[in-house]
Amino acid sequence: MSDQTTLEFTVKLYGPFYSMTRKKSVSFTSDHGLPTVKEMLQKVVEIFPKLKDYIFEDGHLAEFTTIVINGELVSENEWDTMHIHPEDRISLFKGQHGG
Numbered sequence: 001m002s003d004q005t006t007l008e009f010t011v012k013l014y015g016p017f018y019s020m021t022r023k024k025s026v027s028f029t030s031d032h033g034l035p036t037v038k039e040m041l042q043k044v045v046e047i048f049p050k051l052k053d054y055i056f057e058d059g060h061l062a063e064f065t066t067i068v069i070n071g072e073l074v075s076e077n078e079w080d081t082m083h084i085h086p087e088d089r090i091s092l093f094k095g096q097h098g099g
Contacts, residue, residue: 006031007086011044015094021048034083037067037074044092054094064095 010027018024028043035043041061045052055062060076067074068091074082084090 009084009086012091014091016054017051017092020050034085037079037082037084040084066093066095
């Protein structure tokens with residue numbers, strides 16, 4: 001019998017992430033402990049493959065993609081080391097550009 005607990009996470013989707021999925025949020029589970037921010041983004045792409053080019057560019061965070069966790073911006077420098085928790089408020093935005 002395993003002591004491993006399955007954890008559930010929810011990511012709120014805004015802008016083109018909402019438009020492309022017609023979902024206000026996406027939920028996923030992990031039974032391998034707390035995922036990193038990068039692993040969370042990979043899970044979102046696994047669920048919605050069409051978001052890949054909006055989230056990633058050449059293995060990096062795509063330009064104008066913004067991750068906010070509990071009201072704080074998360075930089076790409078943190079995404080491999082910062083772990084998310086089930087109670088976190090996670091939002092995914094695509095910033096506007098142009099003039």
